Amino acid sequence: MPDQVGIISLMGTVFFDRDGVINQALVRNGHPFSPASIKEFEWMDGIHAVTEKLCSAGFRIFCVTNQPDVGRGLQDIALVEELHKMVLKELPLEKIYTCYHDDVTACDCRKPRPGLILEAASEYDLDLEQAWLVGDRWKDIDAGNAVGCQTVFVDYGYDEYLRTLPNHVVTDIKELPGLILDPTTQ
Numbered sequence: 001m002p003d004q005v006g007i008i009s010l011m012g013t014v015f016f017d018r019d020g021v022i023n024q025a026l027v028r029n030g031h032p033f034s035p036a037s038i039k040e041f042e043w044m045d046g047i048h049a050v051t052e053k054l055c056s057a058g059f060r061i062f063c064v065t066n067q068p069d070v071g072r073g074l075q076d077i078a079l080v081e082e083l084h085k086m087v088l089k090e091l092p093l094e095k096i097y098t099c100y101h102d103d104v105t106a107c108d109c110r111k112p113r114p115g116l117i118l119e120a121a122s123e124y125d126l127d128l129e130q131a132w133l134v135g136d137r138w139k140d141i142d143a144g145n146a147v148g149c150q151t152v153f154v155d156y157g158y159d160e161y162l163r164t165l166p167n168h169v170v171t172d173i174k175e176l177p178g179l180i181l182d183p184t185t186q
Contacts, residue, residue, distance in 0.1 A: 030159025
């Protein structure tokens with residue numbers, strides 16, 4: 001994808017979670033997991049068209065993702081970086097912000113804390129009141145709500161509950177352009 005840095009956003013910003021939004025999460029016992037290899041990585045159906053449509057409408061697009069298996073010693077950081085290079089090559093994202101810490105680490109970047117979003121907002125001078133956060137887990141929704149983003153929960157029926165309510169719920173990411181580009185949802 002061409003470099004999008006420096007383009008003035010007319011519409012706002014969309015933050016996407018990675019696993020379960022950009023790519024399919026691997027679900028075991030009702031809980032989502034990250035792909036453990038390039039072979040396991042599968043694009044979410046429709047994500048290319050969704051991101052292209054939002055980018056064409058003037059939105060800046062970023063990814064904010066927790067990848068705790070690196071911190072747990074279960075996944076090599078080189079694999080995560082390779083996956084991210086592939087994502088950045090295929091989708092019109094400006095940058096991927098990643099937390100590699102485990103749940104027990106008291107960092108500010110791990111969702112549900114909003115550190116990754118705040119870092120992007122600071123680095124790119126983003127107006128979070130004009131931003132959307134799209135995620136498939138409660139941690140995503142909490143992070144977006146904490147900074148005043150419009151939140152969209154992609155409900156796949158995982159065996160977990162939301163801690164705070166999202167602004168919107170969809171069951172398919174292909175619903176996103178219609179929702180985000182509709183001025184009545186702003």
